[in-house]
Amino acid sequence: MAGEKFERLVEIMATLRGENGCDWDKAQTHESLKPYLIEEAYEVLNAIDLKDDEELKEELGDVLLQVVFHSQIAKERGVFNIDDVIDTLNDKLVRRHPHVFGDAQGYSYARWEEIKAKEKGEKKRTSIGDVNHALxxxxxxxxxxxxAAGVGFDWTKIEDVWNKVHEEIDELKNAKSPEEVEEEVGDLLFAIVNLSRFLNVDPETAIRKATEKFISRFEKMEKLIEMDNKKVEELNLEELDEYWNKVKENR
Incomplete structure (x- = not known):
């Protein structure tokens, strides 16, 4: 049944891109669709954060649409089609899991990276693995x-990570030039990411949640100010801080 539904999806996309299809869909290219793929991926993350299964179901469908969309465009260009995408994925999953589909014993990070290196034709690579600079x-x-932790280069105690964070804060405080400040801010953020990892918190998710929380509180603060027949821009920082604390107290 799933196969038939997927084939129907592929047919729908081909129709949308066809002669009598949708003008917007026909005008799209790999390049023009880039922001939509990113947007849909983040909407999946948001649905997960909200623990909204219905929303997650819909957003996963939108991500799948992007895969089918790009595959249809590639088919029209004569380079590959959706079957090739699936075959490539199936082969890669089997190839990179020899401990499941082969005779290897247990998962090995080193073996995983070795397989990836061979696939990409890399003769030499660092132990840190393939770095996705697009993240x-x-x-x-x-x-x-x-x-780095996968090859043993990692802190052994979270106390050491805390110390590193405080060390980077002190170095930032003592930075003199704009260049030093930028470097030390980067080092501090890197240390915070390390701390997040030790606390089993994804830093990207955490900063998104913190930002959304700030937006929500700011909007509530504005409403409180409007209820008092005042405007945000007319208040000083001390007055704004009072409203902000009211919002925090009533969360």
């Missing part, structure tokens, strides 16, 4: 740290 900054830092 957002906090996610990139977490991934690099995880890779």
């Amino acid at each position: 957002p900054g906090l996610s990139l830092a977490r991934r690099v740290q995880e890779n």
